Amino acid sequence: MDLRRSMLFIPGNNPGMLQNGGVFGADSVILDLEDAVAPMEKDAARFLIAHALQTVDYGTSEKVVRINPLDTFAAEDIKAIVPCCPDAILVPKVESAADIHQVVSMIAAVEKPGQTPVKIIALLETPCGIAEAYSIAKADKRVVALSLGAEDYTAGLGAMRTREGNEIFTARTLVINAAAAAGIQSIDTPYTDANDEKGLLADTKLAKSLGFKGKLSINPRQIDTIHNVFNPSMSDIDWAEQVIHAIRKAEAEGSGVASLNGKMVDLPIVNRAERILHLARLLGLIEEVK
Amino acid sequence: MASISKTAQAGTLESSDVMITVTPGAKDSGIVIEVESIVLAQYGEDIKAILLSTVQKQDITDIYIKAVDRGALDCTICARLLAALSRAGAVLKEEML
Numbered sequence: 358m359d360l361r362r363s364m365l366f367i368p369g370n371n372p373g374m375l376q377n378g379g380v381f382g383a384d385s386v387i388l389d390l391e392d393a394v395a396p397m398e399k400d401a402a403r404f405l406i407a408h409a410l411q412t413v414d415y416g417t418s419e420k421v422v423r424i425n426p427l428d429t430f431a432a433e434d435i436k437a438i439v440p441c442c443p444d445a446i447l448v449p450k451v452e453s454a455a456d457i458h459q460v461v462s463m464i465a466a467v468e469k470p471g472q473t474p475v476k477i478i479a480l481l482e483t484p485c486g487i488a489e490a491y492s493i494a495k496a497d498k499r500v501v502a503l504s505l506g507a508e509d510y511t512a513g514l515g516a517m518r519t520r521e522g523n524e525i526f527t528a529r530t531l532v533i534n535a536a537a538a539a540g541i542q543s544i545d546t547p548y549t550d551a552n553d554e555k556g557l558l559a560d561t562k563l564a565k566s567l568g569f570k571g572k573l574s575i576n577p578r579q580i581d582t583i584h585n586v587f588n589p590s591m592s593d594i595d596w597a598e599q600v601i602h603a604i605r606k607a608e609a610e611g612s613g614v615a616s617l618n619g620k621m622v623d624l625p626i627v628n629r630a631e632r633i634l635h636l637a638r639l640l641g642l643i644e645e646v647k
Numbered sequence: 648m649a650s651i652s653k654t655a656q657a658g659t660l661e662s663s664d665v666m667i668t669v670t671p672g673a674k675d676s677g678i679v680i681e682v683e684s685i686v687l688a689q690y691g692e693d694i695k696a697i698l699l700s701t702v703q704k705q706d707i708t709d710i711y712i713k714a715v716d717r718g719a720l721d722c723t724i725c726a727r728l729l730a731a732l733s734r735a736g737a738v739l740k741e742e743m744l
Binding site for chain 1: 730
């Protein structure tokens, strides 16, 4: 499982920001060819991102490129970017499994022999996309995550975006459920007020509580807050280790039933504990399961 | 030998960027490069070398290249020149490098 607590957008036609993208510690950097680039500058941004992918050291950050929608410049973007070995392509405005199939064929046509297969993260930001979330998630093995784009989605609904986000509650839960059912990750919409740290914290906590595995980010200042929320706490880790210890003890004793502090430890509890410990190991918070 | 058909530009004057203008030269005029840079004394020759190497890889001759540099990395200089060449009508041999 790849770590995608934070996915930071970097404007694709800004060399200064592209060359510094690796210093912020985001789990993923998203080099953006879509909204951050004016239509007349798409060509120059493609050259710039292609060279950045092959030259700039993004450290441990996953290298993701957001291409343009399929009905605009997606074909040119994929042709230019995929041979430069990004880890993944973020595809905006995905509305159906057919969209994914189309992207997969375009990627496969230009991947170099021996190249690590480029993954796909589907950005769902229309009512149609949300309605088709599960079929999109299951469309191809390259699809590793669904993400939510709330600005376009609420425009499609005819609803106003609010700080509380009630208008996107249904979309959030549908995306989370579809991704979980398909066994892939769900990534929440960005919190667009970069100066509202309290709002970001509350929104990120809500996203985690609903089941999202990470959050898109539009400003490097948001990274620490997002990581702090998605990181397992020490009490989470302690609890998870106790659960695993209890289940192992029960197995060793030949008992089919384990309990912890008077509560039964069943499979969903064990799965949750294992997820916490897996994340803790990825983050270096623990070395191995005790 | 390839060529360009019109004047074109790519890049900006923002920090870490470079604005590159390419103009078709007269026949047999060769490759002429002019650089303005905030770090001309230290890196002027390096910038010229990148521009020359990039345009030679495309087999383009008879061209005037003007670069106004604001501290761009090599990869940015190369990317901006290729974008300018493409906009000027060059059919690039290798689009990215």
